[in-house]
Amino acid sequence: MTLSELQEMATLKGFTHHFNAHGNHVTCDGKDMNYPAEDLTIIDSQSVDQGTDPGDDATLYMIEARDGTRGTLIVPSSFYTDHDKAELVDHLQRQER
Secondary structure (H helix, E strand, O other): OOHHHHHHHHHHOOOOEEEEEEOOEEEEOOOOOEEEHHHEEEEEEEEEOOOOOHHHOEEEEEEEEOOOOEEEEEEEOHHHOOHHHHHHHHHHHHHHO
16 A cells, blocks of 8 residues: 555545644644644554655554544654654654553
């Protein structure tokens, strides 16, 4: 499955917004909202591994905010990962335990 196919699948599941990580919170396109990490839950995640170019590998996180807003956060794999995205995902995964 390609990243665009994963995005389409997430949209069909109701994850219609796109989240961007900024420190310990996310912003949401289409809404003038900032969500602290404590208000977010990872519902599901799917990874893409194309095998030939590590720059094509990514994980799509389907995230729900406490107010019901559902969106995705795309995190490139390996050395392409944005520090804020990696920190946010680590924080959210620790909250699940």
